[in-house]
Amino acid sequence: EPEVTQTPSHQVTQMGQEVILRCVPISNHLYFYWYRQILGQKVEFLVSFYNNEISEKSEIFDDQFSVERPDGSNFTLKIRSTKLEDSAMYFCASSSGQGSYNEQFFGPGTRLTVL
């Protein structure tokens, strides 16, 4: 069964550093998403991406964040100048149709720890 994969599973970084979280969505999906979950809190939407551009983003997704689909398979989230409060699980998801009308398939997540 096709699945969304994410690398790395755990990323430790120093405050102020840049990190890139990688995702490989399901191959025939067209919509891609990033969510985050701070430990013990709810899953929060960050951004959705369709047709090579951001379709929606939340207030959390400020200039510190960027997304890219550098090739036909990868979908990345870049966090510049990381802060302690960026420590969280980051989930990538993909769907075949618009995300709120269709099942979103989630990856296993990347645990980001900012020291």
Place this chain on the structure above:
Amino acid sequence: SQQGEEDPQALSIQEGENATMNCSYKTSINNLQWYRQNSGRGLVHLILIRSNEREKHSGRLRVTLDTSKKSSSLLITASRAADTASYFCATDGGANNLFFGTGTRLTVIP
């Protein structure tokens, strides 16, 4: 905020019993989804119910939706130890995003 709120926050039952989790939300929706999350893992989609549907079944799962009360419930029948997980409802925040609730932590005791 459209975010759903589940209750109870935690539920502990014996294997074989039924588990019911509730979700309330604040604004009108097009559909509502339920997801499961095993500890430290990603979310797994369980079921999607559209705003014009009142009830939906999938295996041992039964979901109801009452748009007049802005609430939904997830019933898991004949629970198993493997059902132990957190369960989240999610409402459409826009065309392409979901608002997740706070979740119900279900523990099924063998």
